[in-house]
Amino acid sequence: MKKFASSVHAFGKALMMPISVIAAAGIFLGVAAAMQNPAITGEAFAAMQVPQLIIGFIRKVAGALFANLPLLFAVASAIGLAKAEKPTAAFAATIGFITMHVGVSATLAAKGLTAATTTAQALQAQGMDQTQAMMTAAEYIQMLGIFTYNMSVLGGVIAGLLTAVIHNRCYTVQLPTAISFFGGRRFVPIVTVLVLPLVGVLLAAIWPTIGLGIAWVGELIGKSGQYGAFLYGTSERLLIPTGLHHILNETVRFTPIGGIATVDGQTLVGALNIFNASLTHPGSVPDETVREATRFLAQGKIPVMMFGLPAAALAIYHAARPEHKQRVKALMLAAALTSFTTGITEPLEFCFIFVSPVLYILHALLSGLSFMLMSLFHLMIGNVQGGAIDLVVFGILGGEKTAWWWSIALGLIYVPVYYYSFRFIIQRMRVETPGRETEEEDATPQVEAAERIKVIISGLGGAENIEDVDCCFTRLRVRVKTMKEVVDATLMSTGANGVNRVSDTDVQVIYGPQVEKIAGEVKSALGIA
Structure with missing residues (x-):
């Protein structure tokens, strides 16, 4: 249960990576939309070709990020839950996401469902009314050129979580000498390629039921x-x-x-x-x-x-x-x-x-x-x-x-x-x-800025008690070996707004927007890459 709680908080932290990117992209989109609105900028500006081309380019870049959000979440989930060798986890998650959807696509093809047979027009030709045909066609999507179920970000999260599980179990595996080249971190994407397509086949079988359940909850909230x-x-x-x-x-x-x-x-x-x-x-x-x-x-x-x-x-x-x-x-x-x-x-x-x-x-x-x-x-x-x-x-x-x-x-x-x-x-x-x-x-005195990082490490029980350091928007997130070594008063003296012990091994120290700089300095002091 304690490990589960720690994993949940690591997952929540991982979600912040894509969200921070799309939040900024959303602001660019909003400004671009306003600048292309003649009611705001005037007809003369809307007719200027060069500025409008630039604005259109910005919208396409931001739009590409949103179109590929599932892949971004797959990579972020794997990075967040990987115990070590995080770049390998990210690489494997990309492979896992693609191969999982290939598994879904192959299963759909075996059922006679393709991009051509699931268009609204094709479904209407089979006897569906227009509304039902449009709703059914909307259940499918082309993701990175692969015809698959429209699982949105949830599909990316599933691929990322499963890849993280594989990664944590396999990145230290040593193979016999003859094939030792494929051991260790190279073994992770190999296993991912073998497992995730099968997961895709399973998902293709159960996704309609999952989709109905999510839609029911959404309908319930919508009706409220x-x-x-x-x-x-x-x-x-x-x-x-x-x-x-x-x-x-x-x-x-x-x-x-x-x-x-x-x-x-x-x-x-x-x-x-x-x-x-x-x-x-x-x-x-x-x-x-x-x-x-x-x-x-x-x-x-x-x-x-x-x-x-x-x-x-x-x-x-x-x-x-x-x-x-x-x-x-x-x-x-x-x-x-x-x-x-x-x-x-x-x-x-x-x-x-x-x-x-x-x-x-x-x-x-x-x-x-x-x-x-x-x-x-x-x-x-x-x-x-x-x-x-x-x-x-x-x-x-x-x-x-x-x-x-x-x-x-x-x-x-x-x-x-x-x-x-x-x-x-x-x-x-x-x-x-x-x-x-x-x-x-x-x-409790407030420490000097020059001493702050040393005091933070001391408040966390010393370098030997710290296993991992990361941060989100406002919180320094630390995994420690022994929670009783963490001293709240010491951490509060470094300018923290609060200390939150989320599990027996995970502690969050709230510093606000400057936490990114603090996290970097703590990692540097600990010699963490």
């Missing part, structure tokens, strides 16, 4: 309307301390649970896929379909991340003891600006979610309410972060149809709601937010 958005928004915040919110997010963004749409006879599954298709193929997706998808995306986060949490930061500052206000001011200002601009909230959330369950639950419920109200007001703002960048690029530059002003209106309401509720609870329940800690905790 705004309440589905409320449940999603609340659950996503409640899962923040565990790191499992990444998995919930990807499920909604890339599976039928987040919505289904048909574009040019091809089915798009998942809220983010639908939204990005509306950017890469303007006019191809009805606005109502896009709105159904964006109820799970950035629009529900904007009132909370741009307005609510900065107001909570102000409340924490005002509730701090006078002698600590200067220190707390610097901390809260940095965290509030990060939340407002980029939508990265962990540096601020970890200041209160572990010290006050009441504030934690209140914040989660207000987040869910925001998702529900933005859906109720028919907003159409996509992408994944929810900060000012998303509001400007995908809301304001998207024009009136995005109804972006409602997010600001709710945000202005959330400012006093967050500020007064947080300040009241902190003072009434004597919550030990920054600047209100006990005297023993207050006495």
Whole structure:
């Protein structure tokens, strides 16, 4: 069970690699879509050939990333779960993804199902009505030139996870001397080529049932309307301390649970896929379909991340003891600006979610309410972060149809709601937010920047206690040999916003956006490549 928990958190971390890429690509797409909209830039600019060619090129590059997301997730999943020799795992995952879909394709061909026999026209010729024919045709796709089931990102994750299992078992295998060349890390892709096509054959047999199950869950959430958005928004915040919110997010963004749409006879599954298709193929997706998808995306986060949490930061500052206000001011200002601009909230959330369950639950419920109200007001703002960048690029530059002003209106309401509720609870329940800690905790000095990396390593139990170091957007993720050697107070003295022990061997130290630099310096000090 402990190993399983560790693997789940490693998987959640791995998902951040492709997400960080497509989040940036999504912003490029949003800006490009706005610049090609005559209502925003004017007819004269829209008629300029060279600028429009450049913008079109940018859209094609970003569109290619979204079209191949399943492969990106396969590679990321394998890298995240590989114990060592991660480049080999990535290489094997690419092979595994391709050969798995070859197995699916071969099974479909044996059933008489090909790209030619599953077009809407061919199915109608067999007696299907138009709607049923289009829905059936949408179940299949050409992936890297291979005719296969439309498994979207889930297919990539399956290939990546299975490749990681093979890799971890086989990368140290030694073969007899005569064939020793094929042992070790070279053995991994060989086994992958043998196993993954068979997995594809099995998937081809069971995928229709899996697809029906996912579609049923998606239909259930879809029928729940705004309440589905409320449940999603609340659950996503409640899962923040565990790191499992990444998995919930990807499920909604890339599976039928987040919505289904048909574009040019091809089915798009998942809220983010639908939204990005509306950017890469303007006019191809009805606005109502896009709105159904964006109820799970950035629009529900904007009132909370741009307005609510900065107001909570102000409340924490005002509730701090006078002698600590200067220190707390610097901390809260940095965290509030990060939340407002980029939508990265962990540096601020970890200041209160572990010290006050009441504030934690209140914040989660207000987040869910925001998702529900933005859906109720028919907003159409996509992408994944929810900060000012998303509001400007995908809301304001998207024009009136995005109804972006409602997010600001709710945000202005959330400012006093967050500020007064947080300040009241902190003072009434004597919550030990920054600047209100006990005297023993207050006495913990902050180390100098030059000594920080040494102290971080010391706080993790020393170099001999550290097995692996990595990071996501805001957290230093470390696998240690013995958890009792980890000292929270020492780590907090290095400027951390919180320490989260997610299993008996996995600990996360929350530093905020600067964590990438910290992780690199820790690895360098440990001699980790």
